[in-house]
Amino acid sequence: MPQSLLKHLILICALLLPCLSNAQSTTLHPVKGTPIAADFKLLDIDDLQHTLSDYRGKVVILNFWATWCPPCRFELPSMERAWQQIKNKNVIMLAINIGEDADTIFTFTADYSVTFPLLMDKDSKVINSYPVVGLPTTYIIDPSGNLAYKAIGTREWDDPKIIHAILNLAH
Amino acid sequence: MARNFTQHSPLILATIFLSSTNSAKVTTGIDEQAQLPYWELNEPNLSLRIVQRLPDQTRAYFSGRGFNKLESDFIASHCFFQNIFRNTSTATKPHQLEYDLTQWQINYHQKTYSLLLRENWQNIWAQRDVKSAQKIAFEWSLLPTKQEYLAADYNWGMSSYPLPHGAKFDLKVVWFIDGKKNQTTISNIQCAKDIELSPVEE
Numbered sequence: 001m002p003q004s005l006l007k008h009l010i011l012i013c014a015l016l017l018p019c020l021s022n023a024q025s026t027t028l029h030p031v032k033g034t035p036i037a038a039d040f041k042l043l044d045i046d047d048l049q050h051t052l053s054d055y056r057g058k059v060v061i062l063n064f065w066a067t068w069c070p071p072c073r074f075e076l077p078s079m080e081r082a083w084q085q086i087k088n089k090n091v092i093m094l095a096i097n098i099g100e101d102a103d104t105i106f107t108f109t110a111d112y113s114v115t116f117p118l119l120m121d122k123d124s125k126v127i128n129s130y131p132v133v134g135l136p137t138t139y140i141i142d143p144s145g146n147l148a149y150k151a152i153g154t155r156e157w158d159d160p161k162i163i164h165a166i167l168n169l170a171h
Numbered sequence: 172m173a174r175n176f177t178q179h180s181p182l183i184l185a186t187i188f189l190s191s192t193n194s195a196k197v198t199t200g201i202d203e204q205a206q207l208p209y210w211e212l213n214e215p216n217l218s219l220r221i222v223q224r225l226p227d228q229t230r231a232y233f234s235g236r237g238f239n240k241l242e243s244d245f246i247a248s249h250c251f252f253q254n255i256f257r258n259t260s261t262a263t264k265p266h267q268l269e270y271d272l273t274q275w276q277i278n279y280h281q282k283t284y285s286l287l288l289r290e291n292w293q294n295i296w297a298q299r300d301v302k303s304a305q306k307i308a309f310e311w312s313l314l315p316t317k318q319e320y321l322a323a324d325y326n327w328g329m330s331s332y333p334l335p336h337g338a339k340f341d342l343k344v345v346w347f348i349d350g351k352k353n354q355t356t357i358s359n360i361q362c363a364k365d366i367e368l369s370p371v372e373e
Contacts, residue, residue, distance in 0.1 A: 029322075134326040
């Protein structure tokens, strides 16, 4: 292989690698002004009602997702691993499904088994009360009920940096 | 990740030649998951991959979301692509990426067209007999009309075009990095052709 071509290949590979490495992001973005999170009441797939304001005093990880959304599916396993680490540390994880029913979500969990509550926003009223335009989007809500962090797209939720940021809010 | 890179290195090597001759840094190839053609734009802090969708795929996808046959066929009569839009800046050198699809432009047969956006489809659904759950699934399946991504943020979403199956077109892509406008044209994107099955003669 000519040396000039080899140099070209190395340069292009170097340009491409950051794109590839971003696939498993560990970045959370602070929300400007930390506005109050819109309150809601939603049922989960076990028919239990969850009211956001009832979780005041805890950190809430609020994830908007759907079963048909590929990046939403990518991050569910890491969300479950994170949940196993933080569920007893003043944190609650709520994954709000958009537009689907309990049967659809229940069937889906045969392949993606999670133990945190899966809430149903069937008419999309809750997601429309948040500044969300795409799935998945996740907010981290501080114990005072304010939007502290935001992430658009998949994250590696059990990465130590993310766990640390969440637990810092919790204590 | 290293495994993926090695697995797809022939494809990456193939696209390198394309990128070296194209100032817009557009590469093409076959998407490893969809096994369909893609067009990918890589610019500083931006990565956009546009992957062809077969009409049958679109028909099946929306049928799975509860659309009846009439509506699934209607949706699939349009040209759809899957998009993966990513802010490639890092936490140590963060930049804000924004786009607004109303500023994008299709050039097809010397005429310009706009994409069919969430808002256009809302108007379409208002005149058709489609249930609320299906409208919600459709809306959230589409790429947002406007979006802001911070470092490492990304989304997937479909885009739709008012073009016939098999149409080849150029797409003007506009985006903003820290408020500064950028634009380029991706040439010769092709809508997937529909598959027409005919009875087998014996």
